[in-house]
Amino acid sequence: MVRAKSGPDKRRLILDAAVRVFARQGFHACRVSDIADEAGVAYGLVYHYFASKDEVLDTLFLERWNVMLELIREVDAQPLPVREKLGAITSFIVDSYRHDPDLMKVIIVEVTRAANSFGQTHLGQIREAYELIGEIVTKAQEEGVFKPEIEARFAAMAFYGTIEQLLTGWIFGLRPQGEEHFERAKWLVVETVCGGLETSVVGEASVS
Amino acid sequence: MVRAKSGPDKRRLILDAAVRVFARQGFHACRVSDIADEAGVAYGLVYHYFASKDEVLDTLFLERWNVMLELIREVDAQPLPVREKLGAITSFIVDSYRHDPDLMKVIIVEVTRAANSFGQTHLGQIREAYELIGEIVTKAQEEGVFKPEIEARFAAMAFYGTIEQLLTGWIFGLRPQGEEHFERAKWLVVETVCGGLETSVVGEASVS
Amino acid sequence: MVRAKSGPDKRRLILDAAVRVFARQGFHACRVSDIADEAGVAYGLVYHYFASKDEVLDTLFLERWNVMLELIREVDAQPLPVREKLGAITSFIVDSYRHDPDLMKVIIVEVTRAANSFGQTHLGQIREAYELIGEIVTKAQEEGVFKPEIEARFAAMAFYGTIEQLLTGWIFGLRPQGEEHFERAKWLVVETVCGGLETSVVGEASVS
Amino acid sequence: MVRAKSGPDKRRLILDAAVRVFARQGFHACRVSDIADEAGVAYGLVYHYFASKDEVLDTLFLERWNVMLELIREVDAQPLPVREKLGAITSFIVDSYRHDPDLMKVIIVEVTRAANSFGQTHLGQIREAYELIGEIVTKAQEEGVFKPEIEARFAAMAFYGTIEQLLTGWIFGLRPQGEEHFERAKWLVVETVCGGLETSVVGEASVS
DNA sequence: GATGAATGAGATTTCATTCAT
DNA sequence: TATGAATGAAATCTCATTCAT
Secondary structure, eight states: OOOOSOSSOHHHHHHHHHHHHHHHHOTTTSOHHHHHHHHTOOTTHHHHHOSSHHHHHHHHHHHHHHHHHHHHHHHHHSOOOHHHHHHHHHHHHHHHHHHOHHHHHIIIIIIITOTTTHHHHTHHHHHHHHHHHHHHHHHHHHTTSBOTTSOHHHHHHHHHHHHHHHHHHHHTTSSOOSHHHHHHHHHHHHIIIIIOSBOOOHHHHHHO | OOOOSOSOOHHHHHHHHHHHHHHHHOTTTSOHHHHHHHHTSOHHHHHHHOSSHHHHHHHHHHHHHHHHHHHHHHHHHSOOOHHHHHHHHHHHHHHHHHHOHHHHHIIIIIIITOTTTHHHHTHHHHHHHHHHHHHHHHHHHHTTSBOTTSOHHHHHHHHHHHHHHHHHHHHTTSSOOSHHHHHHHHHHHHIIIIIOSBOOHHHHHHHO | OOOOSOSOOHHHHHHHHHHHHHHHHOTTTSOHHHHHHHHTOOTTHHHHHOSSHHHHHHHHHHHHHHHHHHHHHHHHHSOOOHHHHHHHHHHHHHHHHHHOHHHHHIIIIIIITOTTTHHHHTHHHHHHHHHHHHHHHHHHHHTTSBOTTSOHHHHHHHHHHHHHHHHHHHHTTSSOOSHHHHHHHHHHHHIIIIIOSBOOHHHHHHHO | OOOOSOSOOHHHHHHHHHHHHHHHHOTTTSOHHHHHHHHTOOHHHHHHHOSSHHHHHHHHHHHHHHHHHHHHHHHHHSOOOHHHHHHHHHHHHHHHHHHOHHHHHIIIIIIISOTTTHHHHTHHHHHHHHHHHHHHHHHHHHTTSBOTTSOHHHHHHHHHHHHHHHHHHHHTTSSOOSHHHHHHHHHHHHIIIIIOSBOOOHHHHHHO
16 A cells, blocks of 8 residues: 555545545445546546445544554653643644545544444544553543542543534534634643643642 | 332343343343343233334333433532542443443443434433533633533543443453542543643643 | 215215215325215215225226216217217316316316326226227218328327317416306317318318 | 446437337326336336436437427428428438337327326427427418418417327327328328318309 | 215336346 | 556435334
8 A cells, every 4th residue: 555656646646635535525425426426537436446435534533543542651651741742642633623624524424433333343443542642641540640539541532522512613613723723622622631621729728 | 111019021121131131242242032031021021012123122221321411410410520420420321330230231332322323212311422422611710610621612622532431441351440440430531621631731731 | 875864964974075085185195084074974984985085086987987978878878079078078088077077076186187096096087988989980980071091099099199188288277267168168179189280281272 | 417338328218118108008197117117127216317207208208309399490481382382391200200110109199198297397389389380380471371361370279289190199099090091191281281171162263 | 965084006217236148 | 767547345314114002
């Protein structure tokens, strides 16, 4: 599959077309011919490069998801405060959406939220993300920065659930978009998950 | 639709059968005949009571979702601390899952997470839930209990995203279930969202 | 089936409702429940009086068609000029349409022109009409009023074909309706079929 | 749709098979698979070439009907006596039936007489034929060959009604077929419509 | 007579996938 | 590589008819 130089690279053409078609019509509502038409290639060529319609989506998902897993691993490996680590992950995801909203829409809507179909297929990959984030939380707990009474797994879940909901809101126009909103959202996610919604209860804290 | 006398009430029979079939096979993977078979009625009776397969799912979703919206409205109307309000909502949802996990699986997987199909159809109902929770947050901000710098809408989203992720975890066996886990989960959700993941900074700050 | 006095006579109610429904929606496009609804009776009552949906249409057709056959026989039995005989038949059919256009629409559209379905079933009755008219033509030929070189069967066919086309034109709004048009149409049919479209070349020529 | 090379041309194969199946079983009584079987192709190929079962019939009808409209236009444009014009049209239709009785059966039974379904769809095309014939009649009236008191529209209707009834008679075996009958029928149609059924009333005319 | 819930056979259409060229 | 004709399984929905009450 490695293509050194060459010209059009029809395979890439098909993948990029698939992103637009999946985002516009949804995976199930589109036909393979829609992808071929969008890419400007013949029907059967999709099957020359991909074993099935499913494989097209699998490829799109894995390409991006693995980049994200790699990013999380790199972030985790660095000696940073937990807020900065979670901030870097949030930043990566938000920027991914900002850079290619169609692709993120497809990944969220057709894979991670599609619990009965592709979400099932890629459960392992999705779980991997949870676990990597869980490790970050565990370290923060060991450092005494995060409460020990909230299990790392649960914390990772809350963090990821918040981000996924945020993207879903953007995807369906339920939340405002634009440069300033994207940047602010990064801060909001971290502040909400780490600091919580409550004001700092100084009195109580000093008492307890 | 109100059926006074007792008797079999085939309509209810069909709805209950549909919950089991949808939970087991998924909405798209099951045929209408699967529902009829599960209910022990003839094929066409499903169409006697429901205009389409879609309407069966719509009915199941709305029946339950409206109960939840009502619960949130009631909770909101009471003079309780915000933690107790959010706790009551969390409790209701967790108990809904505990009481009828199949129904909640169908609602979450086939509707609220099915962004491209039924999630779209019921966007209004889903949004309503967000807004009601948002109002609770707004009041807590006005009382000075919640930070004013995190918009109520965002806070509601984080709260709902955390719960949905929790249920999704249970549904797909990614998180442990059982009485004690259900009860603990209620506390975890509220503690995480309200208190945040970080240890109380003030105390530490004074110490260090 | 003879109902002496009594009240509503649901059977008649159903037949009359069926005429309206068949005329409005067409036989195939309507459901038995549409007829029941239009008649204001319960679903199953249609099956109490009629063995099938088909039988409802059969009944409507035969009721009316037999009246027409009887009329043709009576006309034929009288010592009238052929133009008056054909005029009487035309008049009966046109008046039937004038009096109950829905019923005639159903008979024409759903039976006599429905060559593949009810036209087939009632071929015998339809043929009977042809033959009776053919006999009228034969007598006119024997009297020397009608040309002997045009077979009576063909002549009957031309006569009937013209009338059916006329009604079809009314039914589908292709021809103007109203009292004067109905009366004029009677004259036109007879004049066209008997006198032909050409100006009387011989007589006129000699005169002019 | 133009297919230069030779080869099987499955599309034509399907159309020809459809004619046979529609003629044999009727449009509604046959299934798409019957057409595919008759053509010796797979089920879905019918849908590769035609959007629906309806479109197959539409195509068959329009192909033939447009040829007829063209013929009528050509005939009308020539400087011929009206009897020859109407004779040419009659001849074309009768020969169409002689050459491909199945196709004409389908066109008559399933379209022009199917007032509630395809007759409705193709009302415009059918009307066009009426109007073209009406123009021929109008010219004959202007030349003094046809009576002015019978409207051209009505005359066209009588002419067309007679031919349609003739074909219907052949289709359902109510009238004798065979070379001599076909040829004689052409003469009968023209003679009946133009000359009428009555003997030339020379004596009467001169007397009155 | 009257009701309407219950039955279930049946047909169109879609579209992923294959394959000959 | 590239094409697109050809394949055929699969599932929703309709509605005439039956029947228990």
